[in-house]
Amino acid sequence: MKDLLSDLKWRGVIYDLTEGAEDFLKGERSPVYAGFDPTGPSLHVGHLLPVITLIRFSRYGFRPIFVIGGGTGLIGDPSGKERERPLLPEEEIERNVESITAQLKGIVERFTDDYVVVNNAEWLKPLGFIEFLRDVGKHFTVNYMLQKESVRSRLGREGGISFTEFTYMLLQAYDFLQLYDRYGCKVQIGGSDQWGNITAGIELIRKVRGDRAYGLVLPLLTTASGKKFGKTEAGTSVWLDPERTTPYRFYQFWVNTEDRDVIRYLKLFTFLAEEEIAELERAVRERPERREAQRRLAEEMTRLVHGEEGLKRAKRATEVLFGGSLEGMSAEDLLDVFSEVPSAEVEADALREGMPVVDLLVIGGIAKSKGEAKRLIKGGGVYINNVRISDVGQRITLGDAIDGKVIVLRRGKRHYRILKIV
Numbered sequence: 001m002k003d004l005l006s007d008l009k010w011r012g013v014i015y016d017l018t019e020g021a022e023d024f025l026k027g028e029r030s031p032v033y034a035g036f037d038p039t040g041p042s043l044h045v046g047h048l049l050p051v052i053t054l055i056r057f058s059r060y061g062f063r064p065i066f067v068i069g070g071g072t073g074l075i076g077d078p079s080g081k082e083r084e085r086p087l088l089p090e091e092e093i094e095r096n097v098e099s100i101t102a103q104l105k106g107i108v109e110r111f112t113d114d115y116v117v118v119n120n121a122e123w124l125k126p127l128g129f130i131e132f133l134r135d136v137g138k139h140f141t142v143n144y145m146l147q148k149e150s151v152r153s154r155l156g157r158e159g160g161i162s163f164t165e166f167t168y169m170l171l172q173a174y175d176f177l178q179l180y181d182r183y184g185c186k187v188q189i190g191g192s193d194q195w196g197n198i199t200a201g202i203e204l205i206r207k208v209r210g211d212r213a214y215g216l217v218l219p220l221l222t223t224a225s226g227k228k229f230g231k232t233e234a235g236t237s238v239w240l241d242p243e244r245t246t247p248y249r250f251y252q253f254w255v256n257t258e259d260r261d262v263i264r265y266l267k268l269f270t271f272l273a274e275e276e277i278a279e280l281e282r283a284v285r286e287r288p289e290r291r292e293a294q295r296r297l298a299e300e301m302t303r304l305v306h307g308e309e310g311l312k313r314a315k316r317a318t319e320v321l322f323g324g325s326l327e328g329m330s331a332e333d334l335l336d337v338f339s340e341v342p343s344a345e346v347e348a349d350a351l352r353e354g355m356p357v358v359d360l361l362v363i364g365g366i367a368k369s370k371g372e373a374k375r376l377i378k379g380g381g382v383y384i385n386n387v388r389i390s391d392v393g394q395r396i397t398l399g400d401a402i403d404g405k406v407i408v409l410r411r412g413k414r415h416y417r418i419l420k421i422v
Helices: 004-011 021-025 045-058 090-108 129-135 142-146 149-155 168-183 192-209 247-255 259-269 274-286 292-321 331-337 348-352 357-364 370-378
Strands: 032-036 064-068 116-119 187-191 214-218 343-346 382-384 406-411 415-421
Touching: 004 021, 004 045, 004 259, 021 187, 021 214, 032 045, 032 168, 045 064, 045 090, 045 187, 045 214, 045 259, 045 292, 064 090, 064 168, 090 116, 090 292, 142 149, 149 168, 149 192, 168 192, 187 192, 192 214, 247 292, 247 331, 259 274, 259 292, 274 292, 292 331, 331 406, 343 348, 343 357, 357 370, 357 382, 357 406, 357 415, 370 382
Parallel strands: 032 064, 032 187, 064 116, 187 214, 343 415
Antiparallel strands: 382 406, 406 415
């Protein structure tokens, strides 16, 4: 097993380190933390790198601390933002904190029970304004704050930066001080856009406690084609919440990774050993059509977020798309799998007495005419719910519909249509 820093470097996890961090991480096993912004009810795949990196630290004896920004989320981090964020209602932030906390625990507890999840509203909400100015603001000059990229990049834009967002880095610095006092935490990790906030915390600990703290920043990921990581082809986010992104869709996101990206993602996001990743890299080079590396990446990530049952559902749904049995699939699962497939509607009453299959194929768009439908059936190329149809006189009833709601039509290997029962 590699030492921590060698492992992080080989995987490409380290974008930069603050002064002295490399030597510190070779010795003391300090708790290490990362913050997560509760601006929505779910984390997305873009949050997974810091989550997995904290888990990676835990495997080398560092206690991970996951800080949910129930306090800072009421303000909004200006880092990487072109304009001011809208302020969310406090009740919404609290709901988001609750759901994100449950998400994080569900992932982390697959690996360790020695961790902390904490909401920074615990210490930020009771903090008085005068106390904040005297105990935190006093230690930072405006000149120092103006040098930070998160502030400087906004000053030249229309609208500038509000005093509220201007002080955000001081709130995050206070987080680091609180975690130092409460847990002995001396290391913070985050995306490279968090460098200014992290170094502000290091500066506050140095001035107030006379001790050193350290930071490690992770790369901000883009795909090999230059797109922002974590978006589908349609431009939507890939969420960890199965109600927002089903395990099947989540699995498909990783399966669709480009060959140019898949080995990098295997290193960054999985716990596979170097030897196994090297073998998968050979597979990409020698047998790219099999997509072995993509399937392994999808399996590891779906298991990490949705567990064995979620992975089983995702793989089952994938098999259906390639002609597998529909047994055990719900109508909702099928509509998700075939969400991009053209669909038509048929009234339930029309199926109660049974409808000729040739009529159904025309309604569903599988055949242009009854004559063509009959020829397709005789040729053995028509399937209802992935079961081959051989009788041109067969009648389809409501009992053939999955959950009484959906019938899956197929011509050949991959030409699908969906019939929705209304």
